[in-house]
Amino acid sequence: MARGAENRKMLGKLAVVAAGMFTFGYALIPIYKHICELTGINILALGEKQVPGGSTATGNSQVDTSRTVTVEFDANARGPWRFHPEKASLQVHPGQLATVMYEFENVQDRTMAAQAIPSYAPRQAGPHFNKLECFCFNQYTLAPGEKKQWPVAFVIDPKLPKDVTTITLSYTFFEVGSKTPPAPTAKAPSQEVGG
Template sequence: MNLRRENVKMVGKLAVVTAGMFAFGYALIPIYKHVCEALGINILAVGEKQVPGSSRAAANTQVDTSRTITVEFDANSRGPRKFKPAQASVQVHPGQLATVMYEFQNVQDRRMAAQAIPSYAPRNATAHFNKLECFCFNQYVLEPGEKKEWPVAFVIDPRLPKDVTTITLSYTFFEVGGKTPPAPVAEAPAPHGKAPS
Protein backbone atom coordinates (compact mmCIF):
# COMPACT_ATOMS: atom_id res chain seq x y z
CA MET A 1 0.00 0.00 0.00
CA ASN A 2 2.84 2.33 0.91
CA LEU A 3 4.58 1.56 -2.39
CA ARG A 4 1.40 2.35 -4.31
CA ARG A 5 1.12 5.74 -2.58
CA GLU A 6 4.76 6.50 -3.45
CA ASN A 7 4.14 5.62 -7.13
CA VAL A 8 1.08 7.90 -7.30
CA LYS A 9 3.13 10.70 -5.70
CA MET A 10 5.94 10.17 -8.25
CA VAL A 11 3.50 10.19 -11.20
CA GLY A 12 2.01 13.45 -9.85
CA LYS A 13 5.46 15.05 -9.62
CA LEU A 14 6.35 13.91 -13.15
CA ALA A 15 3.06 15.31 -14.46
CA VAL A 16 3.80 18.69 -12.83
CA VAL A 17 7.36 18.73 -14.30
CA THR A 18 6.01 17.79 -17.73
CA ALA A 19 3.35 20.53 -17.60
CA GLY A 20 5.98 23.05 -16.46
CA MET A 21 8.32 22.11 -19.33
CA PHE A 22 5.49 22.42 -21.84
CA ALA A 23 4.49 25.85 -20.47
CA PHE A 24 8.11 27.06 -20.54
CA GLY A 25 8.55 25.88 -24.15
CA TYR A 26 5.30 27.55 -25.16
CA ALA A 27 6.25 30.84 -23.43
CA LEU A 28 9.82 30.82 -24.79
CA ILE A 29 8.92 32.40 -28.16
CA PRO A 30 7.19 35.51 -26.72
CA ILE A 31 9.88 35.84 -24.05
CA TYR A 32 12.61 35.68 -26.71
CA LYS A 33 10.78 38.24 -28.84
CA HIS A 34 10.40 40.71 -25.97
CA VAL A 35 14.02 40.32 -24.83
CA CYS A 36 15.34 40.82 -28.39
CA GLU A 37 13.17 43.89 -28.96
CA ALA A 38 14.23 45.39 -25.63
CA LEU A 39 17.91 44.86 -26.39
CA GLY A 40 17.66 45.69 -30.13
CA ILE A 41 19.12 42.31 -31.09
CA ASN A 42 16.51 41.06 -33.53
CA ILE A 43 17.39 43.41 -36.41
CA LEU A 44 15.05 41.76 -38.95
CA ALA A 45 11.98 42.10 -36.71
CA VAL A 46 12.83 45.72 -35.92
CA GLY A 47 13.50 46.53 -39.61
CA GLU A 48 10.15 45.13 -40.69
CA LYS A 49 8.21 47.39 -38.33
CA GLN A 50 6.95 50.84 -39.18
CA VAL A 51 9.14 53.65 -37.88
CA PRO A 52 7.11 56.10 -35.75
CA GLY A 53 6.20 59.15 -37.83
CA SER A 54 7.08 57.37 -41.08
CA SER A 55 4.68 56.03 -43.69
CA ARG A 56 6.94 53.19 -44.86
CA ALA A 57 9.28 50.55 -43.49
CA ALA A 58 12.94 51.36 -42.90
CA ALA A 59 15.01 51.35 -46.11
CA ASN A 60 17.74 48.81 -46.78
CA THR A 61 20.85 50.63 -45.56
CA GLN A 62 23.15 48.28 -47.50
CA VAL A 63 22.17 49.87 -50.83
CA ASP A 64 24.49 52.68 -51.90
CA THR A 65 22.06 55.02 -53.68
CA SER A 66 24.83 57.57 -54.31
CA ARG A 67 26.26 55.34 -57.09
CA THR A 68 24.76 53.75 -60.17
CA ILE A 69 26.48 50.87 -61.96
CA THR A 70 25.58 49.85 -65.51
CA VAL A 71 25.68 46.07 -65.93
CA GLU A 72 25.87 44.92 -69.55
CA PHE A 73 25.01 41.36 -70.58
CA ASP A 74 26.64 39.33 -73.33
CA ALA A 75 26.09 35.80 -74.60
CA ASN A 76 28.35 33.57 -76.68
CA SER A 77 27.52 30.08 -77.85
CA ARG A 78 29.65 27.44 -79.50
CA GLY A 79 27.52 25.43 -81.87
CA PRO A 80 24.03 25.49 -83.39
CA ARG A 81 21.96 26.97 -80.57
CA LYS A 82 20.31 30.28 -79.70
CA PHE A 83 21.47 31.97 -76.49
CA LYS A 84 20.92 35.61 -75.49
CA PRO A 85 20.04 37.87 -72.55
CA ALA A 86 16.45 39.13 -72.39
CA GLN A 87 17.84 42.67 -72.02
CA ALA A 88 21.14 44.24 -73.01
CA SER A 89 21.82 46.08 -69.73
CA VAL A 90 20.45 47.26 -66.39
CA GLN A 91 21.38 50.04 -64.02
CA VAL A 92 21.68 49.12 -60.35
CA HIS A 93 22.93 50.62 -57.12
CA PRO A 94 25.63 48.68 -55.24
CA GLY A 95 23.90 46.46 -52.67
CA GLN A 96 20.65 46.30 -54.69
CA LEU A 97 19.30 42.89 -55.71
CA ALA A 98 18.70 42.59 -59.48
CA THR A 99 17.46 39.72 -61.66
CA VAL A 100 17.94 39.30 -65.41
CA MET A 101 16.72 36.48 -67.61
CA TYR A 102 18.71 34.62 -70.28
CA GLU A 103 16.94 32.84 -73.15
CA PHE A 104 18.15 29.59 -74.68
CA GLN A 105 16.92 27.32 -77.46
CA ASN A 106 18.31 24.02 -78.67
CA VAL A 107 17.89 24.31 -82.45
CA GLN A 108 19.44 20.91 -83.15
CA ASP A 109 17.44 17.79 -83.95
CA ARG A 110 18.99 15.91 -81.02
CA ARG A 111 19.13 16.13 -77.24
CA MET A 112 22.07 18.03 -75.78
CA ALA A 113 23.66 18.66 -72.39
CA ALA A 114 25.13 22.12 -71.93
CA GLN A 115 26.60 24.50 -69.37
CA ALA A 116 27.54 28.19 -69.24
CA ILE A 117 30.76 29.71 -67.97
CA PRO A 118 30.72 33.37 -66.83
CA SER A 119 33.40 36.02 -67.27
CA TYR A 120 33.55 39.64 -66.16
CA ALA A 121 35.03 42.89 -67.37
CA PRO A 122 36.79 44.71 -65.90
CA ARG A 123 38.61 41.92 -64.11
CA ASN A 124 38.73 43.78 -60.77
CA ALA A 125 34.89 43.68 -60.66
CA THR A 126 34.86 39.86 -60.45
CA ALA A 127 35.24 39.71 -56.66
CA HIS A 128 32.44 42.26 -56.21
CA PHE A 129 29.84 40.61 -58.48
CA ASN A 130 27.89 38.23 -56.22
CA LYS A 131 25.50 35.84 -57.97
CA LEU A 132 22.76 34.50 -55.68
CA GLU A 133 21.09 32.43 -58.39
CA CYS A 134 22.55 31.53 -61.76
CA PHE A 135 21.98 28.94 -64.48
CA CYS A 136 25.77 28.69 -64.70
CA PHE A 137 25.75 26.69 -61.44
CA ASN A 138 24.34 23.61 -63.22
CA GLN A 139 24.41 21.57 -66.41
CA TYR A 140 21.16 21.28 -68.36
CA VAL A 141 19.74 18.71 -70.76
CA LEU A 142 17.57 20.17 -73.51
CA GLU A 143 15.43 18.25 -75.94
CA PRO A 144 15.43 19.08 -79.69
CA GLY A 145 13.82 22.49 -80.21
CA GLU A 146 13.32 23.04 -76.46
CA LYS A 147 13.33 26.66 -75.21
CA LYS A 148 14.26 27.71 -71.68
CA GLU A 149 14.54 30.95 -69.71
CA TRP A 150 16.96 31.09 -66.81
CA PRO A 151 17.46 33.82 -64.19
CA VAL A 152 20.63 35.45 -62.96
CA ALA A 153 20.06 37.13 -59.58
CA PHE A 154 22.97 39.23 -58.40
CA VAL A 155 24.13 41.95 -56.02
CA ILE A 156 27.12 44.20 -56.60
CA ASP A 157 29.18 44.64 -53.46
CA PRO A 158 29.24 48.29 -52.30
CA ARG A 159 33.02 47.92 -51.89
CA LEU A 160 33.37 47.89 -55.69
CA PRO A 161 36.14 50.39 -56.59
CA LYS A 162 34.73 53.87 -57.20
CA ASP A 163 36.26 54.12 -60.68
CA VAL A 164 34.20 51.13 -61.94
CA THR A 165 30.92 52.40 -63.40
CA THR A 166 30.23 49.64 -65.96
CA ILE A 167 30.51 45.87 -65.58
CA THR A 168 30.07 43.41 -68.45
CA LEU A 169 28.81 39.94 -67.54
CA SER A 170 29.49 37.54 -70.39
CA TYR A 171 28.46 33.90 -70.63
CA THR A 172 29.85 31.29 -73.00
CA PHE A 173 27.41 28.42 -73.42
CA PHE A 174 28.90 25.15 -74.63
CA GLU A 175 27.82 21.57 -75.08
CA VAL A 176 29.03 19.15 -72.44
CA GLY A 177 30.33 15.90 -73.90
CA GLY A 178 29.72 17.10 -77.45
CA LYS A 179 32.06 16.68 -80.36
CA THR A 180 34.60 19.49 -80.24
CA PRO A 181 36.84 19.81 -83.28
CA PRO A 182 40.52 19.22 -82.51
CA ALA A 183 42.82 22.20 -82.17
CA PRO A 184 44.71 23.06 -85.35
CA VAL A 185 48.20 21.61 -85.58
CA ALA A 186 50.94 24.01 -86.65
CA GLU A 187 53.22 22.74 -89.41
CA ALA A 188 56.90 22.49 -88.58
CA PRO A 189 58.92 25.17 -90.40
CA ALA A 190 60.87 23.95 -93.41
CA PRO A 191 64.67 23.74 -93.04
CA HIS A 192 66.45 26.90 -94.17
CA GLY A 193 66.79 27.05 -97.92
CA LYS A 194 64.31 24.25 -98.68
CA ALA A 195 60.76 24.80 -99.85
CA PRO A 196 58.04 22.68 -98.27
CA SER A 197 57.03 19.73 -100.46
Protein backbone atom coordinates in the same frame (compact mmCIF):
# COMPACT_ATOMS: atom_id res chain seq x y z
CA MET B 1 -1.39 -2.43 -0.38
CA ALA B 2 -0.08 0.65 1.34
CA ARG B 3 2.91 0.56 -0.98
CA GLY B 4 0.68 0.52 -4.11
CA ALA B 5 -1.29 3.53 -2.82
CA GLU B 6 1.96 5.42 -2.17
CA ASN B 7 3.16 4.64 -5.70
CA ARG B 8 -0.09 5.92 -7.25
CA LYS B 9 0.11 9.07 -5.11
CA MET B 10 3.76 9.61 -6.23
CA LEU B 11 2.80 8.97 -9.88
CA GLY B 12 0.05 11.61 -9.58
CA LYS B 13 2.49 14.14 -8.12
CA LEU B 14 5.04 13.44 -10.92
CA ALA B 15 2.32 13.83 -13.58
CA VAL B 16 1.34 17.22 -12.11
CA VAL B 17 5.01 18.32 -12.04
CA ALA B 18 5.55 17.14 -15.66
CA ALA B 19 2.40 18.97 -16.84
CA GLY B 20 3.53 22.11 -14.98
CA MET B 21 6.98 21.97 -16.59
CA PHE B 22 5.43 21.48 -20.04
CA THR B 23 3.08 24.47 -19.54
CA PHE B 24 5.88 26.64 -18.19
CA GLY B 25 8.04 25.79 -21.25
CA TYR B 26 5.34 27.01 -23.62
CA ALA B 27 4.64 30.10 -21.51
CA LEU B 28 8.33 31.14 -21.67
CA ILE B 29 8.11 32.17 -25.34
CA PRO B 30 5.51 34.95 -24.94
CA ILE B 31 7.02 35.95 -21.58
CA TYR B 32 10.48 36.25 -23.20
CA LYS B 33 9.12 38.33 -26.11
CA HIS B 34 7.26 40.64 -23.72
CA ILE B 35 10.34 41.15 -21.53
CA CYS B 36 12.48 41.85 -24.62
CA GLU B 37 9.98 44.43 -25.89
CA LEU B 38 9.87 46.19 -22.53
CA THR B 39 13.62 46.26 -21.95
CA GLY B 40 14.84 46.60 -25.57
CA ILE B 41 17.11 43.58 -25.09
CA ASN B 42 17.63 41.34 -28.16
CA ILE B 43 15.90 43.84 -30.44
CA LEU B 44 16.62 41.59 -33.45
CA ALA B 45 14.18 39.01 -32.06
CA LEU B 46 11.27 41.40 -32.58
CA GLY B 47 11.04 40.20 -36.17
CA GLU B 48 8.03 41.63 -37.96
CA LYS B 49 7.35 44.30 -35.32
CA GLN B 50 8.74 47.75 -35.85
CA VAL B 51 11.76 48.61 -33.74
CA PRO B 52 11.08 51.72 -31.63
CA GLY B 53 12.81 54.66 -33.27
CA GLY B 54 13.75 52.61 -36.34
CA SER B 55 12.38 52.36 -39.87
CA THR B 56 10.17 49.54 -41.11
CA ALA B 57 12.57 48.59 -43.93
CA THR B 58 16.29 48.60 -43.57
CA GLY B 59 18.21 49.34 -46.72
CA ASN B 60 21.64 48.13 -47.73
CA SER B 61 24.01 50.74 -46.34
CA GLN B 62 26.70 49.68 -48.82
CA VAL B 63 24.80 50.78 -51.93
CA ASP B 64 26.55 53.72 -53.60
CA THR B 65 23.58 55.74 -54.85
CA SER B 66 25.88 58.51 -56.10
CA ARG B 67 27.01 56.27 -59.01
CA THR B 68 25.21 54.38 -61.74
CA VAL B 69 26.82 51.60 -63.76
CA THR B 70 25.31 50.31 -66.99
CA VAL B 71 25.60 46.53 -67.32
CA GLU B 72 25.25 45.25 -70.88
CA PHE B 73 24.34 41.58 -71.41
CA ASP B 74 25.71 39.56 -74.30
CA ALA B 75 25.11 35.94 -75.28
CA ASN B 76 27.11 33.80 -77.70
CA ALA B 77 26.16 30.25 -78.65
CA ARG B 78 28.77 27.82 -79.94
CA GLY B 79 26.35 25.38 -81.56
CA PRO B 80 22.84 25.07 -83.01
CA TRP B 81 20.69 26.43 -80.16
CA ARG B 82 19.08 29.67 -79.03
CA PHE B 83 20.59 31.60 -76.12
CA HIS B 84 19.82 35.22 -75.17
CA PRO B 85 19.27 37.56 -72.18
CA GLU B 86 15.80 38.92 -71.38
CA LYS B 87 17.13 42.49 -71.65
CA ALA B 88 20.08 44.08 -73.40
CA SER B 89 21.20 46.25 -70.46
CA LEU B 90 20.41 47.31 -66.92
CA GLN B 91 21.46 50.32 -64.84
CA VAL B 92 22.49 49.55 -61.25
CA HIS B 93 24.15 51.28 -58.34
CA PRO B 94 27.32 49.63 -56.98
CA GLY B 95 26.33 47.47 -54.02
CA GLN B 96 22.77 46.98 -55.31
CA LEU B 97 21.50 43.41 -55.89
CA ALA B 98 20.26 42.94 -59.46
CA THR B 99 18.92 39.95 -61.39
CA VAL B 100 18.58 39.29 -65.11
CA MET B 101 17.17 36.18 -66.79
CA TYR B 102 18.76 34.30 -69.69
CA GLU B 103 16.79 31.97 -71.96
CA PHE B 104 18.19 28.86 -73.58
CA GLU B 105 16.47 26.55 -76.05
CA ASN B 106 17.79 23.28 -77.44
CA VAL B 107 16.58 23.35 -81.06
CA GLN B 108 18.34 20.10 -81.93
CA ASP B 109 16.64 16.71 -82.26
CA ARG B 110 18.91 15.20 -79.60
CA THR B 111 19.61 15.63 -75.89
CA MET B 112 22.63 17.75 -75.12
CA ALA B 113 24.69 18.88 -72.12
CA ALA B 114 25.98 22.44 -72.10
CA GLN B 115 27.68 25.03 -69.93
CA ALA B 116 28.25 28.78 -70.10
CA ILE B 117 31.54 30.60 -69.52
CA PRO B 118 31.40 34.28 -68.50
CA SER B 119 33.73 37.09 -69.54
CA TYR B 120 33.80 40.78 -68.69
CA ALA B 121 34.71 43.99 -70.44
CA PRO B 122 36.60 45.97 -69.40
CA ARG B 123 38.76 43.26 -67.89
CA GLN B 124 39.36 45.25 -64.67
CA ALA B 125 35.60 44.96 -63.91
CA GLY B 126 35.80 41.16 -63.50
CA PRO B 127 37.00 41.08 -59.87
CA HIS B 128 34.30 43.62 -58.93
CA PHE B 129 31.41 41.71 -60.56
CA ASN B 130 30.13 39.34 -57.85
CA LYS B 131 27.66 36.70 -59.04
CA LEU B 132 25.52 35.31 -56.19
CA GLU B 133 23.55 32.99 -58.45
CA CYS B 134 24.46 32.04 -61.99
CA PHE B 135 23.67 29.29 -64.46
CA CYS B 136 27.37 29.36 -65.35
CA PHE B 137 28.12 27.55 -62.06
CA ASN B 138 26.73 24.24 -63.43
CA GLN B 139 26.36 22.10 -66.52
CA TYR B 140 22.83 21.45 -67.79
CA THR B 141 21.24 18.69 -69.83
CA LEU B 142 18.37 19.66 -72.09
CA ALA B 143 16.07 17.39 -74.05
CA PRO B 144 15.28 18.07 -77.72
CA GLY B 145 13.17 21.24 -77.96
CA GLU B 146 13.47 21.95 -74.22
CA LYS B 147 13.50 25.62 -73.20
CA LYS B 148 14.83 26.91 -69.86
CA GLN B 149 15.22 30.28 -68.16
CA TRP B 150 18.05 30.87 -65.72
CA PRO B 151 18.79 33.85 -63.47
CA VAL B 152 22.02 35.71 -62.94
CA ALA B 153 21.92 37.54 -59.60
CA PHE B 154 24.84 39.90 -59.10
CA VAL B 155 26.22 42.79 -57.10
CA ILE B 156 28.86 45.21 -58.37
CA ASP B 157 31.43 45.95 -55.69
CA PRO B 158 31.37 49.63 -54.66
CA LYS B 159 35.19 49.52 -54.92
CA LEU B 160 34.83 49.37 -58.73
CA PRO B 161 37.09 52.10 -60.18
CA LYS B 162 35.15 55.34 -60.67
CA ASP B 163 36.10 55.58 -64.36
CA VAL B 164 34.25 52.32 -65.16
CA THR B 165 30.69 53.33 -66.03
CA THR B 166 29.76 50.43 -68.34
CA ILE B 167 30.41 46.71 -67.88
CA THR B 168 29.65 44.09 -70.52
CA LEU B 169 28.82 40.65 -69.14
CA SER B 170 29.22 38.16 -71.96
CA TYR B 171 28.43 34.44 -71.86
CA THR B 172 29.54 31.82 -74.33
CA PHE B 173 27.33 28.73 -74.16
CA PHE B 174 28.93 25.57 -75.51
CA GLU B 175 28.16 21.87 -75.59
CA VAL B 176 29.94 19.65 -73.08
CA GLY B 177 30.97 16.08 -73.76
CA SER B 178 31.00 16.21 -77.54
CA LYS B 179 33.10 17.82 -80.20
CA THR B 180 32.71 21.59 -79.98
CA PRO B 181 32.73 23.28 -83.39
CA PRO B 182 35.94 25.24 -83.95
CA ALA B 183 35.93 29.01 -83.86
CA PRO B 184 35.67 30.60 -87.30
CA THR B 185 39.07 31.56 -88.69
CA ALA B 186 40.23 33.28 -91.83
CA LYS B 187 41.33 30.72 -94.38
CA ALA B 188 44.84 31.00 -95.72
CA PRO B 189 45.25 30.70 -99.48
CA SER B 190 45.77 27.04 -100.41
CA GLN B 191 49.15 26.06 -101.74
CA GLU B 192 49.66 23.24 -104.17
CA VAL B 193 52.38 20.79 -103.40
CA GLY B 194 54.37 20.14 -106.54
CA GLY B 195 56.53 17.13 -107.33
